[in-house]
Amino acid sequence: MTTNLSRRPEPRVPASAPALEVRGLVKHYPGVKALDGVDLVVRRNEVLGLAGENGAGKSTLLKALVGLVRPDAGEIWVRGEKVRLGSITDAANHGIGMVFQEQSLVPNLTAAENIVLGSEGPGVRHGIYRWNTLRRLAQEQLDKIGSHIDPLARTDSLTFADRQMVEIAKVLRIEERTSHPPVIILDEPTSVLESKEIETLFTQVRRLREFASVVFVSHRLDEVLDVCDRVAVLRGGRSVGEVPAAEAAPAELHRMMIGSTGSDDHYHGAAAERRDEPRRPRLVVRGLSGRSFRDVDLDVHAGEIVGIVGVHGSGREDVCRALFGAEPTTAGDVVLDGEKLDLSGTRAACAAGVGYVPAERKTEGMVGPMSVADNMTLTKQKSRCTGPVVRPGKQAKLVDGWIERLSIRTPDRGTAIQRLSGGNQQKVVLARWLVAGDVRLLLLDHPTRGLDVGARSEVYRLLRELANQGVAMVLLADSLEEAIGMSDRIVVMSDGRATTEVAAPTGDKPTPLDLVKEMV
């Protein structure tokens, strides 16, 4: 322990007691100790960052704080008072609320309803909605964070960033339940936001600090350091330390998270090794148009990684999907290795040696309840079949081989993929395209979304190796830094068009600021 967190404040002085305190929290799951005596203090009017790799126990801890998980041992104190949080309502009554990683709004209700959902108060009398009151209540919440959303708009008609605002407005409702300043937990609020939206969010977080305590969780350490006052680090279900954000550097945090010194710049490590010789163009896209993009030209050479950057609505995701045949096109030619690529459907793309890693891993990337082996061999039947017949032995050998080569941590190949951690899931999804050894073009839509630093590094390394073997890649990166670090060239898309192309060779990388100028 590098901290003095386990100090028990005695006697209790409510007035100066921390907003939230966790002492020795323990939680077992079958086969794993998710929390192994975590201590944490959240002071009043501060933004506390919470860092830790996947599996460090962050999400279990957060769930315990909002009553979704009942700890096996340990205590939770709120403003100097020991509490038992049996449900999310309990937590809300104690002024603790959480913005969940995956947006937790009901798409077909109005924004106002979502904001007051579960705590309608005077908005609902005897089970009857009073729409005017409801709207006023919601408006009050939106005003708090300075948002101008129409409270009666249907939530699914709002932009993503607006929905995030609704989400925060919703969490702030817990103020109504308690006279004390609330504790707001933000779990990975930025993972799907673009930089401009992130700025707006940070402004709101700083504003929240005026009257509340905030727990901020993110995989992006730079963000954590940017917005937080203090950062607490978890590792292996334990608190391993905390640092004032002003004094800390990402490298130091990273070291605390993984327990050894890691490379801050994990993008470039592998890149340095790559052979940088000119290659023939593998993918040639001319004048590709679709519902959300027009006249997109794109060249990708064998062994090259081309990043596409752009804000939400730039159409880059759709271009990516269109190249895989998953989004209709209205015009344009796509040639892969000299042959016209059939964009009529995903099957044709797969057959031509195109692979796609979707952004939404859980719903689109993998089939959760199915085994690692089945997920890995779902696409390339030749790899496990003789004629039309699946050869279990062949499949087992192949899958085990890839599990080993990619260091996929799984009890065995028959385990349901949904029971693996995010990074390992993503490796299985990537392996799907590699098993047949015929992949020529990989389309990567946020391949590292939701992965921790360690898992990210592994994915980067894997992608680099693939590039060295001559696979062409189109990368929609999670952050500008990632795009810059990983790509050889960067195409900027804006409003459905590919506007600029920026070269990004090793040693002569553009800065994020250069790109942002082009994007807007």
Next chain:
Amino acid sequence: MSTPVITTPAAEAAVTGRAGVGRRLTSFMPVIALVVLLAALTVADPGFLTLNSLTAAARTSAPLVVLAAGATLVVLCGGIDLSIAALCSLATVFFALWLPDAGGLTTVAVIAATAAIGAVQGVAHVLLRIPSFIVTLGGMSIFSAIALVISDAGPIRVVDRDATHWLTLYVGGVVPMAFVVALLVVVVVSLVLRLTPLESWIRATGYSESAARLAGAPVDVVKIAAFTVSGACAGLAAVMLVSRNFSGSPTMADNLLLPAVAAIVVGGTAITGGHGSLWRSLAGALVVTLLRVGLPIVGVPSAYEQILYGAIIVAAVALTLDRSKVLTIK
């Protein structure tokens, strides 16, 4: 390719025990339910558990088994086929009408026709993106209408019984041929699924259609194939019914729809898709058959019979459904 260097000693949430006794038990639940029901019926009427009686029940169950087996494929893909019973009725009419001309080929012709009709539904579902519930609900009324019109709303006697005689035989003197055929359908289809990539495609489609599609699984083809097989099974079930009733009628099998769906669900196949199997439906169909014929035979009055039937199928599903595999219960 080299092994990545960075290793993170993180606790794996994934490490949990292998299929425990509990999970093994859930996968045998349909059979357990069947045995319990049989035991209960025997207690109610000791005369029920005789070879003859079981043979008759097996013979009775054959069309239901076949119908349920076919529709199970559609359910595994995440859809539902409400048209099986109406299609089966239509097929009995086809059979009766075609038999004089087609003779021994009638069986094949009928199965081919219903398979084609099933395929058409599959294509409509896939191409027009209409939910299978609606396509097959529409199909149900359309097939009934066609059957009524071509049969002139009446049953058609089948005088020439040679074409269906083989189905009324008994294998080894005990096992009804119709049941053997039904078993064969279950076994053959199960084996085909297991031995080819079809099973993983079907499951992937049922669990997560978009993931399956983005993994390049031939989702559309698999779905159409499922509907085709379901149609073919309706045709085969029709031949079985004709062999039993010596006639074809436009409403003959209509009342088998809900029992067939009940059989699938009682077997523990998730109505949301992905999880389940044909042998489960086989067990489910036997449970439903025992309920349909067993309860009145052991002397349960008709009013109580319905109440019991309702209560027992709900209880059976509560027993057999493996909730760890089904995420949402709607």
Next chain:
Amino acid sequence: MTVTSPADADLEVVHARRPRPRRGVSLRDAGPPVALVVVFGVFAALSPGFRTLSNVQNVLDAAAVLTVVTCGITFVLMMGSIDLSAPGIMGASAIAVALLVANNRNDNDFGLLGVVVAVLLGAGLGCLSGLALVTLKVPSFMTTLGISAVGLGVATLMFAGVQPNVSDRMLEGLAVERFLGLAHLTWIAFACVLVGWLVQRYSRLGRYAFAIGGAEEVLALSGVRVAPYKVAVFTMAGAFYGLAGVMVTSQLGAGLVQAGKGYDFSAIAAAVVGGTLLIGGRGGILHSAVGVLLVTVLTNGLVQIGVSPYWQGGVQGLIVVAAVAAAVIPQRRRNQVTK
């Protein structure tokens, strides 16, 4: 089942370049009413018998029972569940009401109270299927199928071999007496639509049913206990079926076990045609009411223009499929999930 797939979200983000937050009814809801007008127009052009005032009254009267059943089923469908219990619940309530008001079987003469008890019986049976759903975690498809069988059994028990004939003036009058040219039952159906709409729009129950269909897990994360609302929705649906059973008894002047035969699928078809889709979170009472009218107009019109009764079912089936196809084709996407 979550309605918005990630692909959906992307699509919306794209559209968001021209921000157009939607408040109320969208264009895609306009299909069924337009279809209703078109179908009505076609029949009116084809058949002089169809366009008479008395036939319009007849259509509205004929739609009454189906409307009430559909009101109930709509809430269940909005949650993304399904309900096949209408035949059983209607049968039970039909016999119950016939035995409770003045009749030829016993000396009961509870009048309106009898009606209330029958509706409560329906609500009770509906409650049972809801309870089985949330406590046993059995899919609603099966619980409601089971409850339907139970309802028929209860009805047969009460029937006891002798048809109960209603001699209660009030109950018989509902089907016979008219107000503004429409039978009282039809006005009851109107009232049900109104009540249903109010519940859907202004009650927590209705809004939550809608939300459960939209994103059930979100409600749980917001601290809402979903189970009671699910049970309540099934209970309310049961009450509607109970009322429908009473209405059938009023029309027939006798309690029939088969009073609700076929209403399960026709109500689902009507709701779906109206735009209340089976995935949940879409549509509503008014959509379903339009669907009921569409189906009833079709039935009536096909008889009026002399289509063979054998074909009528088939034509209706085709139109249901066509209506849904017309509704979904404009929104078709690649990689779209259709169950």
Next chain:
Amino acid sequence: MKFTSRHTAAAIGVTLAAATLTGCTEEVGGGGPAAAAGACDPADVTLVGQVRNESNPYEAAWLDGGDTFAEQVGLTQQRLTYDGDSTRQQEQISQLLAGDTECLVMNVLPNGDSDTPPIVEGAEEAGAYLVTQWNKPADLNVTDYDYWLSHITYDGVESGRQIGDALAEAIGGSGGVIALQGVLDTGAAKDRFAGFEESLAANPDVELLDDQTANFSRAEALEVTKTLLTKHGEDIEGIWAANDDMALGALEALQQAGRTDVAVVGIDAVPDALTAIEEGSMTATVSSDGPWQGGIGLAIGYCVATGELAAGDIADEDRAWFAEQFLIDQDNVADFVSPETTESDFACDNLFSRSQGAMS
């Protein structure tokens, strides 16, 4: 798990193949019937009555009649209902025949004509005594079978004509009428309508405006009649219904339309129809005495099973016969309000006393 299943599947496959090779036989267990002569101890006889459902007053009364007979001979009747579902009827019968069939007596109402052959053949094979009523394909001869003792029906043509004539008389010999047909797949529905057509031929001024099927159902008759009333309006002066349930449905439709001037006739003499005739809202019906039907079928089987009556002694004209029926109108309705069967109706020497002759 995977591999276990695979092996199981393979094992099943092999077993099946082996079983198939062993050969197929015609039937399961048990010997064939020797002759249809019974020597059962009266106490060993099993009586089974099977009708569509108990939620139909006529059929419930039928089963009650069966109970009355069973009580008379000190036995109980097993009541079976198949909910109007042909498939289910066959399933029940075959399950029943798989049990002890030695002294089994069945009195069955087949769902439709086409359902009779498999029942008959099943009973013949199992050696169970069978009496069927109402529905039988014309070309299926009772005399070709040993255990199918008798088929009883009412002359549908006659009843259809009788009520047709009564209807014509009620509307004064001329005017428009509509007809509600029964389940088209049944002999009863066809015969009755044929009889009505005879009546129409005899009353040329009565015009048949429309005929629709309402499947013997009260609810369907209500809807169909409503639609036909809007279609033909005042032209309708009479409604001919192939059974009383439909007639009663039509009465409701008339009441809702505020029409009191339309004559309605039906067949079956269900209690409600008799009440309606007493009240004057319905014109006529034809009796078909459910309780007697429920008893007589069992009685014939019982007498043969116990040896009191040799199957061979039943005259050919008593193997398929029309039972006596009466036209009921306001004049004689009082006599039929509570139909009763007497013990002597079911005495072994009096079984065929209600015969109106063999089926032609």
